[in-house]
Amino acid sequence: MSRAREIAAFLPDCAVLIRRLLRDERVPRRAKVALWLLLPYLASPIDLIPDFIPVLGHLDDAVLVAAALAYVVRRSGREVVEELWPGSDGGRAAVLRLAR
Numbered sequence: 001m002s003r004a005r006e007i008a009a010f011l012p013d014c015a016v017l018i019r020r021l022l023r024d025e026r027v028p029r030r031a032k033v034a035l036w037l038l039l040p041y042l043a044s045p046i047d048l049i050p051d052f053i054p055v056l057g058h059l060d061d062a063v064l065v066a067a068a069l070a071y072v073v074r075r076s077g078r079e080v081v082e083e084l085w086p087g088s089d090g091g092r093a094a095v096l097r098l099a100r
Contacts (some may be wrong), residue, residue: 026080082096
């Protein structure tokens with residue numbers, strides 16, 4: 001897979017991961033609540049930093065996704081996230097690095 005294609009697939013892969021985490025019985029309820037709370041914020045047009053500001057506008061979304069995934073990794077274990085990750089090995093490694 002080319003690097004550009006891998007980067008383009010990263011966000012959709014994160015969305016699939018979140019959906020899988022929400023359905024997995026090994027993920028504790030509190031971790032699922034964190035993910036459920038993340039979804040309306042990402043869908044909302046109201047952000048801490050407005051999305052029309054280049055780069056910074058999406059930075060708050062990325063930070064919250066990383067924080068939520070870090071919480072899920074701590075609560076569920078790296079193995080669960082590694083198993084449920086739908087994308088490339090590079091993308092999985094990036095998610096686990098963000099989740100530290």
